[in-house]
Amino acid sequence: MPDIPVAPSPLIEIREADLNNPVDGAALLALMEIYARDPMGGGHDLSEFTRANLIEALARRPSAHVILAYAAQEPAGLLISLEGFSTFACRPLLNVHDLVVAEGFRRQGVARRLLQRAEVIARRLGCCKLTLEVLEGNRSAQAVYTRAGFRAYQLDPAMGRAQFWEKRLPDGD
Numbered sequence: 709m710p711d712i713p714v715a716p717s718p719l720i721e722i723r724e725a726d727l728n729n730p731v732d733g734a735a736l737l738a739l740m741e742i743y744a745r746d747p748m749g750g751g752h753d754l755s756e757f758t759r760a761n762l763i764e765a766l767a768r769r770p771s772a773h774v775i776l777a778y779a780a781q782e783p784a785g786l787l788i789s790l791e792g793f794s795t796f797a798c799r800p801l802l803n804v805h806d807l808v809v810a811e812g813f814r815r816q817g818v819a820r821r822l823l824q825r826a827e828v829i830a831r832r833l834g835c836c837k838l839t840l841e842v843l844e845g846n847r848s849a850q851a852v853y854t855r856a857g858f859r860a861y862q863l864d865p866a867m868g869r870a871q872f873w874e875k876r877l878p879d880g881d
Contacts, residue, residue, distance in 0.1 A: 724776075773826070786806065789803060
């Protein structure tokens with residue numbers, strides 16, 4: 709399958725992160741902290757455990773794909789995706805798990821370009837689709853996702869749209 713072209717920008721560099729590179733690791737943590745503190749990310753700092761272990765935990769997972777956006781070597785955006793599997797299509801899928809753009813770089817196409825790079829990765833992996841979740845009140849993210857071709861998921865309109873549910877498990881402490 710041909711790659712989807714990602715338009716070059718003289719100001720913003722989009723690339724797959726090297727989690728063994730301390731610069732990329734620091735960028736990932738800084739952007740995740742921005743995301744966690746935002747109301748759309750829960751409004752709280754990352755835990756000490758997460759800060760201490762996230763980079764190594766992601767690096768151990770070949771199914772994790774981290775994309776960074778840099779503007780003049782300053783972290784501008786982050787997308788973390790994880791491979792899943794569609795039993796109906798019998799093919800992998802790529803779930804966009806985290807997407808954040810730093811405040812000073814919003815409305816400059818950074819999120820769109822991060823999503824484009826995720827699609828390039830998904831096509832390279834032979835994925836049947838990209839998936840993501842978005843909060844009902846996050847209208848700006850919904851607009852970006854809609855422009856990128858994402859739609860609410862439903863198999864049968866009579867059964868309604870799919871919902872994202874969770875069951876939290878004890879962390880073993």
